[in-house]
Every structure is written in structure tokens, then in C-alpha cells.
Amino acid sequence: MALHLALLLSAWFVSASLSCSSGPCSDNDTTQTTAYTVDHNPLRGRNVILDAAGRERVFRGVNVGVEFWRGDQRPSDPAHYEDGRCPSAAGSINQPPVCGVDAGRGKWNQSTSFASKNDLAQMRALGFNLIRLAISWSLLEPSPLHYSQSYLDRIGQVVAWAAEQDIEVIIDMHQDEYGPRVGSDGAPDWACLNVSLPAWLELIWPKVSKEIPFSKQVLLSFDALYTNQKVASTGKGLQEHFILAWYQVVNRFDSVQNVIGYEIINEPPPGILTTADSLDEIPVLGFSTKFLFPMYRRFIQGITGVRDGMRDCSPAQPIGEDCAHPDLQLNSRKLIFFEPMALRNELDFSLQVSTPFTEYSNIVFSPHVYTNFFTAKNWPPNYRLALDSAWLEASLLRASVLVTEFGGSSSAADKVANITAQLDTHRGTSGTMWTWKERGNWGMFESPELDTDPNGPLKQVRVQINSRIYARAVAGQILKHEFDHRTGSFQLTALRAGKETKPTEIYIPAHLNSTQPAVSGAATLESVQMQPDGSSVVVVQPLTGLYHVTVGISTINEVVDVPEYRGISIGALSRVAQMIWPSFNSSYESRPIEVRNADLQTALDRVSEEALTDLQFAPVRV
Secondary structure (H helix, E strand, C coil), rough: HHHHHHHHHHHHHHHHCCCCCCCCCCCHCCCCCCCEEECCCHHCCEEEEEEECCCCEEEEEEEEECCCCCCCCCCCHHHHHHCCCCCCCCCCCCCCCCCCCCCCCCCCCCCCCCCCEEEEHHHHHCCCCCEEEEHHHEEEEEECCCCCHHHHHHHHHHHHHHHCCCCCCEEEEEECEEEEEECEEEECCCCCCCCCCHHHHHHHHHHHCCCCCHHHHHHHHHHHHHHCCCCCCCCCCCCCCCCHHHHHHHHHHHHCCCCEEECCCCCCCCCCCHCCCCCHHHHCHHHHHHHHHHHHHHHHHHHCCCCCCCCCCCCCCCCCCCCCCCCCCCCCCCCCEEECCCCHHHHCCCCCCCCCCCCCCCCEEEECCCCCCCCCCCCCCCCCCHHHHHHHHHHHHHHHHHHECCCCCCCHHHHHHHHHHHHHCCCCCCEEEEECCCCCCEEEEECCCCCCCCCEECCCCHHHHHHHCCCEEEEEEEEEEEEECCCCCCEEEECCCCCCCEEEEEEEEEHCCCCCCCHHHHHEEEEEEEEECCCCCEEEEEEEEEEEEEEEECCCCCCCCCCCCCCCHHHHHHHHHHHHHHHCCCCCCCCCCCHHHHEEEEEEEEHHHCCCCCCCCCCCCC
């Protein structure tokens, strides 16, 4: 162990003296204003998010929304939230209005009681330092090429409330079932277009429809987006409109410090045509390669100016397969968050070929984790798989990882706790919980007594699970980051070998702030800063080498190397894809019905046999 650390330290010192020698970071060399970057130094073992001081960052966040759901009556005009007002929650679909009735009074001068209607202050009091802010294309561009400045102001209003509470923001272009005209939320009505399907696809649609949990119109609308179908009134393609709508958001918020990045689209599913038109005739495996990742690349090219070694597309035809989307002259260097196809929620791994699709270095893979809530029956084999596979896939994509949705129902708190614990188990992986407040059982609060109120009291089981001690900034490499929600104890082990000048900071929420932290190894305890809300920040000054910080634990456990996750073979992925979309498989109809019903679980079992052989996963604590 000592020799290994010595070699690692030596190698790290050499690497620290070389500028951008370990990753595709040349596009970030000229900027001095980017708050966060993705570090591609291979000596860390993974691509991590660093702050401007070179420290690894850990985000403990939550989802909030200002999107429009079908039938929703939440006002999107910021005037309804000014002067201490908060609209009634009675007409809300899914989520009540996001309010800040005491906004402007300062970080510590706002009430954080459950009835205060100060959402961002309440989040801060629980220790959340990041929100994923869901917005709707339908509200942003209600008619083609006409953008709502009022809605941009509403987004800005919530962003400003977050800044007042020192909370960072990811802006997420959200959708569920494409848009409210055909589904739940997302795209405007005018963007719900069709594509023409080949006769053979129309013929098998009655069979395919039984295998896909979306309507035909939803899937055709996605096909139209991915294939850039023309909007008659403008002559522009649908994907062009999508990127130009994003332009309005980036142009407005790229200079706003607490907006750390943009998530391109939420949970994108493949359409019908884009399922059939796939790599090597294996349904869906080629969707990301041929449709989703190219759309992501065009978005990144447009807002960052990175060319990916391609010639520029013509401004008249900005969407092309072998040319770069025209530079929109935004020159953004923010983090870009991108998701795999939505099917990952059911599998805890991605049905995709994970290869790089952009030269831009500040990209973050953002899967969602709902293990044993949305996953297939009797699958996966453990809670580790979702993040084991995420980090491997991200490495292949040259990306970092931030889980932009995780969680589940409070009625299954043990499952929620196991999912949440995996963020810590995987060396402080960052994530945003779904969701903050809702008309259901997944949020942080009980249901209100009156429909007009946004929420009832805090759910104490949620506080215990999700209001956590965490190292929000770490000088050096995180080797271990563990929080036990049952005891409130915390352990950090890190290795400092670089030149970070700012200290490590560990946040302790008020309900756990009763134990003096202990520091050992190559670091000293600089201070414990008490905050007005009863929380504290432990400030640790590392030296060079290995150091430990504990809260509530008297002994340090040895850092245990977890066996490496080896990935899933293309053959295993193919079998799963064929079992999920059996109508695309010519031998499907010849099989007995009882065999067909068992196909998916059989395929997943084979994945387990092929991909997880000889791996000894750490036991999950319930």
C-alpha cells in the first residue's frame, strides 16, 4: 500500500506539471471564468468535476421545476411570485409552485419552516447545494421562433433565489412523453410532427405497440426531432428549432455564476423509425450512435464553437451528418449534461455503444437511478450496478458523472436509502434527488392539509436519508466518501498530491451537528465554522499525502479496493435489445407464448452471467 501511494504521488506530481496532457481539454485553455471543469487526469481513475481551485466537488442536490405539465395551472409569469406572493398550489399538476416569499432578505434571514414558502432557503437548510431546474420548451417557444422573455425572467427569478442561498443550478430541458399535446410535458404543440414510416413498420406496429410504453404519436414526434423534420411555417428543421430555443437560454444565463451547466434533454426515448434504423440490425443499439449522440454533438458545437474536426455546415442547412453545426458565437464553457436513452431506468446499464462523440471536455454523463423501483423484476443483481456501469460508460465517453435523478417512494424508504447510499459508496458521486415537492410520495414533504398549500411538514425519514454529511470540496483525490444515515457518521479518505491552495470543506447539517470531527494523516483541522442555521462547515488543510476525516466514528477503516466492473458485452446487449423489441426479431413469432413472456428476464440473467462473472460486489446495507 505504501509503495503504491508513493508511486501514485510521484506520477501525480509529474502530471500536474503538464498542461492538459491527459485529456481533451484544449478547448478550455483560454477561459478564466469557468467555475467548474471536468478533469481528465487518468491518475484519478475517473473524470471528476473540479472547481476553480482544483478541488473535487461533491453535489448533493434536488430537482425542482418551472415546466408546464398538461393541465397545469402553475403561473409562469414571475410577477405572480413577486412582493412576497406565492400562488395557490390547488391547480398544480405533480409539483406545486416554486416560491421565495422572503427572497432578497439575505441567505440567513428567510424562514425555513415547512410552511414558509421559501423553497430555496428550505433546501439550503437541509444541505442541498445544487438544484436541477426543469424548464419547458413549450413555455420558452410557444410559437415558432417567438420566445417568451417573461418565461426567461421566471427561470431567472428562481436562479437568483438559488444564488442568494449559495445553491448552484443545472438548467434541464425537461420532457415526459415529448410534450403536453401528445403526452405530459416538454415540446410545444407546433413541434409535435409526424414522420412517414415504411409499409413494413406500419404493418408490424400493432405488435410493436405492445412492447413500447408510449403512444404512436409520442414516438413519431421523437422521430421527427431526431430526423430534423421541417416546420412548415418556418422552413427550419425541428432539431434546428430545439437548438435555437436552447440558444435563448444559454445566451441569457451563461454569464450567471451559479448556473453551472445545461442538461440537453430529459430521458430521451427512441422513436419507431429510429428504433428500426439501428446499428447492425440490432434494434435500439444504434439509436445513440446514429441519432441521439449526433444531436448532442450538434448542440455542443452550436453553443461552444468546438468543431470536432468537421467542416462547418451551411447556415441554410445547419443539421448534417458530416459537418459541424454552425457556431452560434456563445463560446460557452459551462458543463454540458447529457443522458442515455430513457430505457436505462429499467436496466441500470445503457443499451448503447459508448464511444466519444465530442471533443468538448466539460461533458457530464447524467443517468437516472431508480433501482428496484423502475428496473425489471428480479433485476439488477445489486444496488451497485447502476453507478458501476455509469462510471464505466462515462469513462468510455470521456465524461464525468452526475446523477440528475434518483430516488423513489417514501413508502419504500429502505430502497431509497440504498440508492442514495450508492452515491457515497462510489466515492462521493454527485446527484440530484427526484423530487423536492410533489403531489405524491416521492418528495421531501408530507401532503398538505389544504390543496392551496404547497406542502405539509418535512418527512423525517427523508431528512434522515437525504440530509447528509458530505465533503462538498476536496483538495486531492477522493478515495472513500461514506455516510451512514442510520448513525449519522461520516468518513472521508483522500490523497493530496497536486497544488490545490484551498482547503477541504465538509458540510454537517444542523440535525447532525453534535460530534466533533477528527482529522488524521497528512492534514490538519483548521476550523469548524458554525453557521446561523445550526449547520457547520469543517475546514481541513491537507498537506501532501493520504488523510482522513471522520465524524461520529472513532476508528478509520482501511480503504478497500472494490473489484473493477468489467462492462457488458455487445452480445449480451444485443440479446436484451432483441428481447425488449421482439417484433423486430424474425424468430420471435415461432416461440411459445410462455417462452416469449420469460425472454426479457432470461436475457437479463444472461447479462448477469456474462458481465458480472467473478465480480464480488460489496454487500448492501439496509
